[in-house]
Amino acid sequence: MEGPLSRVKSLKKSLRQSFRRIRKSRVSGKKRVTTSSPSSKLQEANAQLAEQAGPHELEMTPVQRRIEPRSADDSLSGVVRCLYFADTFLRDAAHHGPTMWAGTNSGSVFAYALEVPPWEKFSEHAVEAVLGKEIQLMHRAPVVSIAVLDGRGNPLPEPYEVSQDLAKAPDMQGSHSVLIASEEQFKVFTLPKVSAKTKFKLTAHEGCRVRRVALANFVSAVSEDYMENCLVCLTNLGDIHVFSMPGLRPQVRYDCIRKEDISGIASCVFTKYGQGFYLISPSEFERFSLSARNITEPLCLVEFKRPQDTYLSNSVTGSPKSKQANGTHMMQNSDVHHLLADEGSSTEALSPVSLDSPSNSIETVPDSTGDITVEEVRDFLSSSEETEKNVKNTAEAQSPGVFIK
Numbered sequence: 001m002e003g004p005l006s007r008v009k010s011l012k013k014s015l016r017q018s019f020r021r022i023r024k025s026r027v028s029g030k031k032r033v034t035t036s037s038p039s040s041k042l043q044e045a046n047a048q049l050a051e052q053a054g055p056h057e058l059e060m061t062p063v064q065r066r067i068e069p070r071s072a073d074d075s076l077s078g079v080v081r082c083l084y085f086a087d088t089f090l091r092d093a094a095h096h097g098p099t100m101w102a103g104t105n106s107g108s109v110f111a112y113a114l115e116v117p118p119w120e121k122f123s124e125h126a127v128e129a130v131l132g133k134e135i136q137l138m139h140r141a142p143v144v145s146i147a148v149l150d151g152r153g154n155p156l157p158e159p160y161e162v163s164q165d166l167a168k169a170p171d172m173q174g175s176h177s178v179l180i181a182s183e184e185q186f187k188v189f190t191l192p193k194v195s196a197k198t199k200f201k202l203t204a205h206e207g208c209r210v211r212r213v214a215l216a217n218f219v220s221a222v223s224e225d226y227m228e229n230c231l232v233c234l235t236n237l238g239d240i241h242v243f244s245m246p247g248l249r250p251q252v253r254y255d256c257i258r259k260e261d262i263s264g265i266a267s268c269v270f271t272k273y274g275q276g277f278y279l280i281s282p283s284e285f286e287r288f289s290l291s292a293r294n295i296t297e298p299l300c301l302v303e304f305k306r307p308q309d310t311y312l313s314n315s316v317t318g319s320p321k322s323k324q325a326n327g328t329h330m331m332q333n334s335d336v337h338h339l340l341a342d343e344g345s346s347t348e349a350l351s352p353v354s355l356d357s358p359s360n361s362i363e364t365v366p367d368s369t370g371d372i373t374v375e376e377v378r379d380f381l382s383s384s385e386e387t388e389k390n391v392k393n394t395a396e397a398q399s400p401g402v403f404i405k
Helices: 002-035 038-053 159-163 202-206 262-266 307-318 333-343 346-350 374-398
Strands: 080-088 097-104 108-115 128-136 143-149 177-182 185-190 196-201 210-219 227-235 239-244 250-255 275-281 284-289 323-325 328-330
Touching: 080 143, 097 143, 108 143, 143 210, 177 210, 177 227, 185 202, 196 202, 202 227, 210 262, 262 275
Parallel strands: none
Antiparallel strands: 080 097, 097 108, 108 128, 143 177, 177 185, 185 196, 210 227, 227 239, 239 250, 275 284, 323 328
């Protein structure tokens, strides 16, 4: 019996040793995890940033962001960042209806099915919202924008534009999808079964965060029949990225706004045809375009009528005592005083030189041609002779010396 007993004892001893090794490895592994846990690394990074900032906390630019862990117990996690209304498939693939989508600050998206009563009973029954879907993004970044895509991958147009034949009706036969844009990534889910279809991690690839998102329609500069719908986003670095829809493939990147211009980045807005605006001062804005067809060159014409033309036409038709010499309107002193009383200071701006002044002589340049009579020529010559006499008398009165004519 010594042989079998010795074998049993050796087996028990080997089992004890193996269990002891497993316990030691687990304990040592836990110690290593605690020493190099993400929270400790975050604390070290934040401490280094605090030491670099110094006693006075400096204003951080958009590029310099502290690495802070996102917790589900944050008091601002329930803040709604964006709202979106669409007519899509939410409950099943056979029936579609009005829906409301809400994106929160903690990366949560709530989809509600709206039960709208008919128009006859609208005053009796209120609109009810029933929670249909709930999506939670794993990275918990704030949701910036939400958009529903039809069966062809195009964004749903506005119902009013469809009713007025200003836009094509959406494809309600194929399966819809929803695009959720957060500050760190873009993700497309299928509807009504919420499953991830494709995504693009912008922060992981480019090291920036999303500030503005829009779906733009780009029409070809050669043919109006060809167009593409793309996703346009502005980052905290001031650059603009364009992605294809719904594949989310990067197309082009532009440097648009300086990364130090925080107010310009915060005020930027996009149009549905690839243009944008942002403030460069409290009272000025800058316009830019990403489309090759819709350029920012001002192709416009402003028609206006000068006040001087209106004044001259009124003086010709309104005063029968006005005289013409080779088309030049010469008015008497009584007419001038009468117009000054009626028109005010505008007459002084339009006719600053008095008719009896020395600067007004026979060499007046005519500005138009007209029919004249012999009596008008005589009156004009007599008035010019009187003007020369006045000039001569004025010069002799001012300077008693030699007068040179």
